[in-house]
Amino acid sequence: MTSVVKCPTCGNDVVWGETSPHRPFCCKRCQLIDLGEWADEDKHIPSNDDLSESDDWSE
Template identity: 60%
Template sequence: MSESNNIQPTIVKCPTCQAAVTWNEESQFRPFCSKKCQMIDFGEWADEEKSIPGAPDMSDSDGWSEDQY
């Protein structure tokens, strides 16, 4: 028996509905369970309900610009 036969599939939770999703080539929408969950998540990003925290954009926070001088 080879080691490849003992490999368990990776199971992740759908970020939208928490359903179990097998992470493999057949899981077309991974990490999502379906196109519907994928589109719900996309809509949340598009509506800026979700974001990745980062440094604030300081380019115009104080009204200063290199063009002024």
């Protein structure tokens, strides 16, 4: 059975299988847009820790 998901960038339908090499994205362009958003820190994983660059990481 083949599943169909929505591309997280543009919302187009994507077949979840070998025929869609960029899944869950519909194409390389949408994949790169998402990567750029992570690189620009527009997207992030929420955390309860409030760490800054000045915090000591050696502990």
